[in-house]
Amino acid sequence: MKVLLFCLSFSLLCKVVFSHNGGEHDDDYERGTHDSHHHVFANESIACHKIVPSNSQFASRLFKQITDRNPLDNIFISPVSISTALAMLSKGAKSKTHDEILEKLGFNSSEITKEEFNSCFQHPFYVFNHPDCELQLDSGNALFIDTKLKLLQSFLDDVKRNYESEAFSSDFTNSDEAKNQINSYVEKRINGKIPELLSSIDKDTMLFLINVIYFKGKWEMPFNEEFTSEGDFHVDENTVVKVPFMRRTGMYNVLLSENVTMVQIPYKGNTSALFILPKEGKLRHIEQNLQESTIKAWKSKFNQMYVELYLPKFIISTTLDLEELLDKLGIAEVFSDAADLSGITEQVKLKGSKAVHKAVWSVDEKGTEAVAAIKIVTTRLPTTIVINRPFILEITNNDIILFKGRVINPAVA
Template structure:
């Protein structure tokens, strides 16, 4: 019997199931093409948690959030160490990768499930699948606003019938939308998926799928979209063309945004790195990390402990900052790094996804992400800090060489993460 293939594409995240033949399932999804097969989009809590106390739910959420944070830094370090990524920009959404893999774990069993849990940093002695489902339900319902949206969707071949329990868990816990498609008609199916992705990412990602394997059974997509407006915007009239030092031999010209004000700043002496916090108008903020001994040292040491130290050690200081405008789009295959993180069985014949269907495995994990940074923002609503200083000029913090960037919320959940080696790539 041929092993079915699950492709995970992350748009932050997308899982695809495929095989040489179709398996007999347990639920008739019908033949509705591009219409919802998961009809209830209610916000009710996941089943099986009725008897859980509020304290248990809160503890589970805190445990999952902490694991997600550790997973983000671990995944970044693995990506940064890859030979193919040397000298390249890296940008990804760890929260979306976690979301996709957690949704996939709903259908995993045995050692495949254990490896997914372990790779995601979930301690099985503290968390079961129901706890994880409930935690992600809580995280997703928190990220529903005009500026940010996150969720999942499944595109199922009309001849494939996944386990109904799997679909029900996605609907209840991961807010999944569902659609029937005919993967034998690859052009039409690709258009349906791309249209959905384009709508959910507000046009930022419009070509997730190009060539579809007609043997595909299912795509499980997770997406995260965020549009942040600076709490205090940059003045476009202050933007100027300046050099960005890619390395000792390479300079490129970039549009550099400039601003003098009071900022939340921390200097981490242990890794010789300046950390700048730029708030958005909502509860999110951007961290820009400028290492003075090169990115490699920062990448080797960055971890949740440093992250917490930066945020707790911020002080308001007057600075003149220079930040480049940039627009980057990344597309990376995650198979190798997930192997390194211990998630191996899901890619081969040893895969056990019997909670979805018999004889299916993951064939590919692909991530797409896009980041645009410019001067624009809503009218500043924060009080402007006016300070008196004996110095004629404030110190300057220039992001004119490779630096790291994070976007997180007030609960310190990391939405996006990456490094900018060359703003023009």
């Protein structure tokens, strides 16, 4: 049994603004008219709304598995990146292996066509790279193929057409060379932020599949660096760490309930960061019972409030081996000897050996190159909200979950 090694995703979310440095696209895509863009967006949006509820459930179940296994760690993942890589892999899977992946990603052939399913995972990347969008989501799908392996042309055509995947020839018998080739690709796609995704690679690898996603956002209302000062973050009842806290007074969507405080901080564009702060001692209870339907219900109770908000500056990074986690979610056969990946190649029998996910989020004051001052004239005193104990976060574009995480200790990267 030969080995298929695939990296489900490498993800970087960075709030600092950079110039656009996306991958190459077909000339027709670059020269597309406004009307054609509008038509694409409309179709993608319709497809996404059909699959979003099921895919949100997948994200919630995956997040729960990770937090249960890592109760004391910072966690940060990109559900849309993981789903995209699995959807791309499904193009080469057959029989039960194929059906298992699609079912757990929320594909229901009676409700959504395969074309709409593919469109759903393309949607965020089209939207963020639209000329009118003030946010950008750089992405890259790549196949690193052993020099001895010949892939089916139908598979190559399929992943290129539906996922704009690039293909590279690799000599995995020279593991250091192959590792450097893949690390170089990742480093280039995310502007050099992570120089080394892989520390080693198995010489028996025949195919390496990777999805890279890099979010660049601008706070709609940036924080003033002059107001940032050091404060206490209460990791637990016995541990307090000093971290810099950003401060801003303004209008925010807020929920103040018995067990949770929730604040929505918008980016420019139709994307926002949601900070969920459980009451002291309630974090595990909230995590155990947190569903997207719960978050949706909480959002329906938002009030616009005048708030003095204190938010810690931090960088969190998570690297996960997902094979066992995916197995618990019902995506198991692709990692077993029973795997049917004959839609990729008929030369050898492949199976998945490793699924790696890495995500990084950097939060600071920066938001845009030039922002006019926003002044709010009010006679009310602001409600003070201090995010100074473990919290849950979610980054969404409409209903698409781009990133999801939990911060236990912002002083630990």
